[in-house]
Amino acid sequence: MALKALDLFCGMGGLSWGLKGTGVIEPLWAVDNSEPALALYKRNLPNTQVLNLDLSKLSNIKILFEKIQFHGGVDLVVGGSPCRGFTQIRNGQDTDSDPHNRLAIKFADIIRELNPLAFIYENVPQLENSRVFQRFLGRLKGRNSYRVAHAVVEAANFGNPSRRTRLFVLGIRCNVGRVPIIPKGLDIPHYHFWWQRDEQNGKIVYYPKLEEPWLARLVDPNDLQLVNVEQAISDLPILETKTPGNNCFYSTPPQSAYQKWARQHLQETDGHAVPRILPETRMRLKAVIPGGNWRDLPEPLTYKIPSDSTSGKLRRKHYSAYRRLLPEGHSPTVQGHADFAYHYQYERTLTPRELARLMGFTDDFRLGHEYCSVVQAIGNAVPPILAKAIAESLIRQLDDC
Known part of the structure; x- marks a missing residue:
């Protein structure tokens, strides 16, 4: 048919x-x-x-x-x-x-x-x-x-x-x-895909809410029914600073079944653009562990001008403010703006290709070299x-x- x-x-x-x-x-x-x-x-x-x-x-x-x-x-x-x-x-x-x-x-x-x-x-x-x-x-x-x-x-x-x-x-x-x-x-009920925040031995830790047997499947790189952030994007090019959109080779061989599927036998992909990020934003991200957000900032970084209490407190205090992805968990819902979440390893926003991977697009879906319009389109996609x-x-x- x-x-x-x-x-x-x-x-x-x-x-x-x-x-x-x-x-x-x-x-x-x-x-x-x-x-x-x-x-x-x-x-x-x-x-x-x-x-x-x-x-x-x-x-x-x-x-x-x-x-x-x-x-x-x-x-x-x-x-x-x-x-x-x-x-x-x-x-x-x-x-x-x-x-x-x-x-x-x-x-x-x-x-x-x-x-x-x-x-x-x-x-x-x-x-x-x-x-x-x-x-x-x-x-x-x-x-x-x-x-x-x-x-x-x-x-x-x-x-x-x-x-x-x-x-x-x-x-x-x-x-x-x-x-x-x-x-x-x-x-699986949708709230099980959220992250858990706890304090252990005086330190804040984040981990997936999923319990067994689902948790074991989530960390299995060969399982295509439960795929975490790291399994989705860890093979993509390493970018740390402002980068104009261009084509890049993969940084590693496929690290998971999902990455092998997403590559579609390609050797390089497009959509690897990173916008400029403010020095104070980079400073705050360095202080936030994977999975964390603004709640985990030390006191000096909670001021508009770091360490300057006269500058007033940060206004961004919603859940996604300065949020970093949790590599072993699922990404939050992808939105059409750059700062809904930041990379778990690098102090930067996500590239269009990383967002497309998190949204289930294969790498043969060509994104071009724009940033804002492509990110918005991905955030609105099914x-x-x-x-x-x-x-x-x-x-x-x-x-x-």
């Missing part, structure tokens, strides 16, 4: 990259209105017809319908509309009032019009508790259109080196006669490992019909 797919709100192509990895699904169409993200998509999926359209506008949706239907329709529609309206602090505002959230309804309307065999939708878990979600499901189920299932899954349960908890909604057309099932991988697992499950279900 070969399936033609349309990827809505495609971003840099995490979902499409995962779909293509199934060998069965071919992303024929992709839509977004972020030009930097679409540039990455086009570079890596050149056979896909990419449309720069703002789907909040009805005229653009009509253009999409005309193009898709003229070329024979699609079998599968996938996508995840912008989530910021659900994730930001609402201050009592109704999520229905955020224009970004209405794009979930647009997704459902497009499904109803194109009538594909199946669809895959993803977003943040908070969507599940919103009134928008009930309207979304109602559109999809109305007039016995689709049989629908939804579940929150954790990407780390599928071999992703970073945490990413997402809501997935799967639908299969009613005439197929099957209710979709959403896989959950190892199905981990291809997770996308592929969901898609392969759907393919098996359709084959069984």
Whole structure:
């Protein structure tokens, strides 16, 4: 069975990259209105017809319908509309009032019009508790259109080196006669992938929360279902200071099954850029152990100007401030800005290639030599490992019909 797919709100192509990895699904169409993200998509999926359209506008949706239907329709529609309206602090505002959230309804309307065999939708878990979600499901189920299932899954349960908890909604057309099932991988509760902070013999230590038998699998470099940070990125080039983006050879042979898989037989990769870092930031990072953050700074470094109490205390006191990765644990959820976490060994931000590795992209996904726009696109992406697992499950279900 070969399936033609349309990827809505495609971003840099995490979902499409995962779909293509199934060998069965071919992303024929992709839509977004972020030009930097679409540039990455086009570079890596050149056979896909990419449309720069703002789907909040009805005229653009009509253009999409005309193009898709003229070329024979699609079998599968996938996508995840912008989530910021659900994730930001609402201050009592109704999520229905955020224009970004209405794009979930647009997704459902497009499904109803194109009538594909199946669809895959993803977003943040908070969507599940919103009134928008009930309207979304109602559109999809109305007039016995689709049989629908939804579940929150954790990407780390599928071999992703970073945490990413997402809501997935799967639908299969009613005439197929099957209710979709959403896989959950190892199905370990998401909070078990966090780090533990303790004091032992007067020293602060960090370690993964995972218990046996999962912990033994996490530290096994040959296990592809539980992958830690070190197993994901330790073979990448050694960079310690500001570096313009360029291609580099790997620093070591593959140190884990994940690294061997990620390399895809390449000898060098791109995306090795490091921005400038302030001397005082480097000083603070030197004082923070792997897994730690601003809470572990000695008193003199908690002032805006180190050792100068008259300069006032640091304002950055959230959990991710000056946070360093824990090499033997999973990375926190990758975000679209450079300082969500710092390297566990070097006093610097992470490179785009390191972030892509933590998000489950193979090294043959070309990132180019930009920094900020690429980091933002990676932070907004769907981990291809997770996308592929969901898609392969759907393919098996359709084959069984």
